[in-house]
Amino acid sequence: MPPGPLALIDGGAELTFKDGALSGIAEGVPWAARAGHLVAEVDGTVLLIPADAVTIAPDRNMAGEPRDTVTFKTATPSATGSLDLTATLPVARTLGALMRAAQMAGAMEGAVTLAVQHAGDREQFGRPIAKFQAIQQMLARAAARAAQARSAAETAFLALDRAGGDLTDAEWDVAAAKVVAGEAAEIVYDAAHQTHGAIGFTYEHELHFTTRRLWAWRGEFGAETYWAGEIGRRVLARGADNLWPDLTARQKG
Numbered sequence: 001m002p003p004g005p006l007a008l009i010d011g012g013a014e015l016t017f018k019d020g021a022l023s024g025i026a027e028g029v030p031w032a033a034r035a036g037h038l039v040a041e042v043d044g045t046v047l048l049i050p051a052d053a054v055t056i057a058p059d060r061n062m063a064g065e066p067r068d069t070v071t072f073k074t075a076t077p078s079a080t081g082s083l084d085l086t087a088t089l090p091v092a093r094t095l096g097a098l099m100r101a102a103q104m105a106g107a108m109e110g111a112v113t114l115a116v117q118h119a120g121d122r123e124q125f126g127r128p129i130a131k132f133q134a135i136q137q138m139l140a141r142a143a144a145r146a147a148q149a150r151s152a153a154e155t156a157f158l159a160l161d162r163a164g165g166d167l168t169d170a171e172w173d174v175a176a177a178k179v180v181a182g183e184a185a186e187i188v189y190d191a192a193h194q195t196h197g198a199i200g201f202t203y204e205h206e207l208h209f210t211t212r213r214l215w216a217w218r219g220e221f222g223a224e225t226y227w228a229g230e231i232g233r234r235v236l237a238r239g240a241d242n243l244w245p246d247l248t249a250r251q252k253g
Contacts, residue, residue, distance in 0.1 A: 002048070002078070004036030009070070010221055011090020017042040021074035022049060028220065032068035033058045037078070041092045047077040061216040063209075087167040089230065094167060094174050096221035098160065101177040102153040104185055104217050107210040108146035111192040114207050115139055119195050135195060142191035145184035152180040172234060172246075175227040182224030185214040 007029050009015070015024035022040065032038060033056050040047045055071040083091055116139055119130035129135050152173075159173035189211050193200045200207045218224070235243055 002037050005031065005034060007032040007035035007038045007051075007068075007070075008092060008096065009038060009040040010096060011041050011093030012222060012226075013040070015040055015042050015072065017045060017047065021076055022047055022072045023074055024072050026070045026072070028059075028061065028067040029070050030068075031066050032056050032070050033066060038070060039092075041083070041090055044083055046081045046083060048079040049075050049077050061220075063212040063216040065213075065216065067216075085165050085167055087171065089171055091167065093221050094171055097178045097227065098153070098156050098174045100217045100221050101149070101156065101174070101181040104181040104214055105146065105150040105153045107214050107217070108142075108149055108181075108184060108188040111188050111207065111210040111214070112139065112143050112146050114210070115142065115192040115195040118200075122197075129195070138191045139195065142188045145187045149177075149181045149184045152177040172231065175230045175234075178222060178227040179224040179231070182218045182227075185218050189214055 009026045009029050013024065013026035015022060015026060017023075022042070026040070029038070032051070035051050037051060038049045038054065040049065049072070053075040055073070057069040057071075058066065059068050061067040085091055087094065116130070119135055119139060120128050122129050130139075156170065156173040156177040159170040160167070163170040192207060192211060196205070196207055199205050200211075202208075238246060
């Protein structure tokens with residue numbers, strides 16, 4: 001392992017590895033400009049590329065986190081290796097999606113906690129706004145979706161533990177976790193900001209540290225539309241007769 005930080009490239013990037021050289025463009029690479037080496041996966045081959053062998057354009061996502069664009073022009077890796085794993089999707093994208101699903105679940109819990117606290121402190125018409133049924137219903141819905149996202153992420157981690165060297169089965173659970181997190185993020189975001197009102201949109205308030213990351217992480221390592229498509233393709237490949245047995249088997253496992 002080389003010294004210094006590494007930057008992981010999403011497995012969904014359009015990269016080509018041919019004749020010992022890597023070409024293509026990878027967008028939204030976390031902390032690429034600060035890394036000494038970059039790690040990419042192309043068709044099951046893991047590549048370690050020195051940062052000085054590529055062109056890096058610094059950028060940031062909606063949350064202000066570094067997400068750089070990396071251009072490879074026949075870059076030569078300093079080391080290569082093969083993954084001792086069985087998978088139908090890029091491993092880096094699958095594992096990255098699971099990490100983001102877990103982070104989003106935590107961010108949603110944080111946003112709901114802030115909203116509940118603010119609703120208890122903020123008074124209107126002589127009583128805390130938490131006493132109003134409309135606010136209660138909105139926050140209850142947000143809390144339920146945040147809990148659902150956490151449960152889906154935990155289930156995916158358990159599936160990954162059971163999978164061992166074959167990630168094929170765990171990909172279903174990871175896809176479900178990212179879809180659930182992406183759909184829940186919009187509901188939690190809306191509820192948290194509606195509860196806070198104008199103060200929630202100010203930079204000085206801490207709410208944006210969770211909600212802006214929800215929007216940024218939602219699209220990283222595949223948005224819910226990408227992963228919903230993967231679930232659909234897998235259901236079609238397995239056939240209608242296997243859908244219910246597959247779902248119930250996962251619940252028992």
